[in-house]
Amino acid sequence: MEWLWKSNSLRLQVTEKIWVLAVVLGVLTLTTSGVESRKARILDSFEYSAISCRAHSASITDFGGVGDGLTLNTKAFQAAINQLSQYGSDGGAQLFVPAGKWLTGSFNLTSHFTLYLQKDAVLLASQDIAGWPVIDPLPSYGHGRDAAGGRYISLIFGANLTDVVVTGDNGTIDGQGALWWQKFHGKKLKYTRPYLIEIMHSDNIQISNLTFVNSPSWNVHPVYSSNILIQGITILAPITSPNTDGVNPDSCTNTRIEDAYIVSGDDCIAVKSGWDEYGIAYGMPTKQLIVRRLTCISPYSAAIALGSEMSGGIEDVRAEDITAINTESGIRIKTAVGRGGYVKDIYVKGMTLHTMKWVFKMNGNYGSHADSHYDPNAFPVIQGINYRDIVAENVTIAARLEGIPGHPFSGICISNATMGMARKAKKVAWTCADIEGITSGVVPQPCGLLPDQGPEKLEACHFPEESLAMDSIELKRCSYQKKYL
Numbered sequence: 001m002e003w004l005w006k007s008n009s010l011r012l013q014v015t016e017k018i019w020v021l022a023v024v025l026g027v028l029t030l031t032t033s034g035v036e037s038r039k040a041r042i043l044d045s046f047e048y049s050a051i052s053c054r055a056h057s058a059s060i061t062d063f064g065g066v067g068d069g070l071t072l073n074t075k076a077f078q079a080a081i082n083q084l085s086q087y088g089s090d091g092g093a094q095l096f097v098p099a100g101k102w103l104t105g106s107f108n109l110t111s112h113f114t115l116y117l118q119k120d121a122v123l124l125a126s127q128d129i130a131g132w133p134v135i136d137p138l139p140s141y142g143h144g145r146d147a148a149g150g151r152y153i154s155l156i157f158g159a160n161l162t163d164v165v166v167t168g169d170n171g172t173i174d175g176q177g178a179l180w181w182q183k184f185h186g187k188k189l190k191y192t193r194p195y196l197i198e199i200m201h202s203d204n205i206q207i208s209n210l211t212f213v214n215s216p217s218w219n220v221h222p223v224y225s226s227n228i229l230i231q232g233i234t235i236l237a238p239i240t241s242p243n244t245d246g247v248n249p250d251s252c253t254n255t256r257i258e259d260a261y262i263v264s265g266d267d268c269i270a271v272k273s274g275w276d277e278y279g280i281a282y283g284m285p286t287k288q289l290i291v292r293r294l295t296c297i298s299p300y301s302a303a304i305a306l307g308s309e310m311s312g313g314i315e316d317v318r319a320e321d322i323t324a325i326n327t328e329s330g331i332r333i334k335t336a337v338g339r340g341g342y343v344k345d346i347y348v349k350g351m352t353l354h355t356m357k358w359v360f361k362m363n364g365n366y367g368s369h370a371d372s373h374y375d376p377n378a379f380p381v382i383q384g385i386n387y388r389d390i391v392a393e394n395v396t397i398a399a400r401l402e403g404i405p406g407h408p409f410s411g412i413c414i415s416n417a418t419m420g421m422a423r424k425a426k427k428v429a430w431t432c433a434d435i436e437g438i439t440s441g442v443v444p445q446p447c448g449l450l451p452d453q454g455p456e457k458l459e460a461c462h463f464p465e466e467s468l469a470m471d472s473i474e475l476k477r478c479s480y481q482k483k484y485l
């Protein structure tokens with residue numbers, strides 16, 4: 001266990017070790033290269049913020065990892081994490097990934113564990129599709145999204161865990177998705193494409209200060225989980241890449257996503273909770289979700305989408321300070337007959353939008369069913385949707401709001417929204433059907449189904465004052481002592 005360090009005992013020894021190092025280096029110079037057996041150590045520590053700090057540390061290089069972009073490191077990652085999992089009940093462990101290109105297949109996380117990617121560390125997802133493990137479809141979806149059967153496991157996967165941190169100094173997780181997108185377009189996939197990170201049935205999760213690029217499909221997927229902090233992440237994928245959603249909170253409680261910069265080919269944030277009869281049976285909503293300081297560029301999708309898979313329900317979503325540029329819609333609710341479930345108590349305050357096809361979009365006829373066994377009487381309930389303090393420019397259509405005939409979307413409130421229309425804007429700025437609600441201080445003038453309450457009610461649409469549990473999470477300052485061979 002030579003590579004293991006007890007963090008707290010270390011600091012006192014720093015000076016001493018540097019002296020030892022100088023001596024060993026002297027020896028190495030004299031005996032030239034190839035002297036791998038003597039381990040000299042340079043100590044160099046750094047700090048980061050996390051929900052918990054760890055007592056034990058190791059680097060991927062301690063497990064034979066090679067960051068040359070060519071060596072496959074799947075076994076090194078899995079061996080490291082399996083080994084470190086034994087410290088779960090003894091203060092937990094952190095695994096450090098130094099600068100380099102670390103080619104790897106999928107690996108599984110463990111509890112009381114931190115994965116830390118240094119600034120110039122890049123995890124490169126293996127392109128060996130045949131060697132990629134396949135797991136069951138999500139129970140709340142019944143089917144894979146790309147193909148009926150199973151799905152390729154995510155690059156970084158975790159199930160039934162507690163207290164997991166995936167963070168770094170803006171290190172990168174690169175899905176090398178082009179090959180997968182090609183197979184998807186060519187209908188050559190036997191199973192649903194992998195995500196970059198999926199955490200299932202877990203609690204107390206932090207994903208922060210990382211860059212995700214070129215995911216094969218969705219990027220970050222917490223599902224059936226709670227108490228999730230996602231902070232300071234950048235997500236980049238070509239704007240035409242298929243289904244490269246940014247973050248998909250799915251049947252999760254207490255999630256806080258903030259300071260995210262996302263450029264993608266699909267929704268920047270897609271809030272979900274299961275698909276048709278499978279999602280209804282599973283019955284697990286997404287609730288108490290905070291999204292703050294999101295910047296989104298997604299010309300073919302939404303900054304924040306609710307659905308279309310929402311059969312377990314979505315409630316109490318609070319979005320603030322949303323910026324979208326060259327994005328199809330600001331907030332979009334998508335659902336269909338057969339979904340069941342609900343979308344209710346949605347609060348959005350403060351959106352700055354530039355170059356939008358629609359600012360607001362809702363559709364009740366999204367289709368896209370898991371299979372033909374959905375219940376034609378499972379009508380989704382869409383109720384209590386509040387949007388306020390919105391400034392948009394270069395807008396083609398202000399809103400397209402279409403509920404379900406006989407089952408209108410109700411309690412819609414839009415206040416203090418100024419939408420500057422594009423030179424080539426459509427003549428009809430609002431299209432509304434099967435919806436009920438009010439507006440106040442909205443320009444251009446809303447449709448008749450959302451009667452204007454007058455300009456003095458700019459604060460008409462509610463935004464909750466009381467904070468949620470995720471607001472009081474306190475991050476600790478943690479440290480890691482690097483050592484080099």
Ligand SMILES: *[C@@H]1O[C@H](CO)[C@@H](O)[C@H](O)[C@H]1NC(C)=O
Nearest residue numbers: 048049050167208209231232
């Ligand atoms: C992310 O990085 C920023 C700036 O470097 C730092 O202030 C913040 O504490 C970090 N957050 C987390 C959760 O690591």
Ligand SMILES: *[C@@H]1O[C@H](CO)[C@@H](O)[C@H](O)[C@H]1NC(C)=O
Nearest residue numbers: 078106107108133135157159
């Ligand atoms: C990771 O976990 C999944 C789900 O339990 C399992 O199918 C897979 O074999 C695990 N992978 C490894 C490398 O243990």
Ligand SMILES: *[C@@H]1O[C@H](CO)[C@@H](O)[C@H](O)[C@H]1NC(C)=O
Nearest residue numbers: 158159160161200201202224
């Ligand atoms: C995790 O726990 C759930 C039940 O809570 C169980 O159905 C599932 O099989 C477990 N998954 C794994 C990968 O261990």
Ligand SMILES: *[C@@H]1O[C@H](CO)[C@@H](O)[C@H](O)[C@H]1NC(C)=O
Nearest residue numbers: 170171210211232234236261
């Ligand atoms: C992280 O890296 C990405 C990609 O290089 C960059 O766009 C982003 O600005 C960086 N974030 C921080 C906080 O440095």
Ligand SMILES: *[C@@H]1O[C@H](CO)[C@@H](O)[C@H](O)[C@H]1NC(C)=O
Nearest residue numbers: 354355356394395396422424
């Ligand atoms: C306005 O939007 C159109 C697309 O609708 C785009 O081509 C144009 O560049 C935008 N103009 C500005 C000033 O951003």
Ligand SMILES: *[C@@H]1O[C@H](CO)[C@@H](O)[C@H](O)[C@H]1NC(C)=O
Nearest residue numbers: 350351389390391416458459
């Ligand atoms: C209206 O929205 C603007 C832009 O977000 C904001 O600055 C202003 O405070 C809002 N007005 C009221 C009365 O809330």
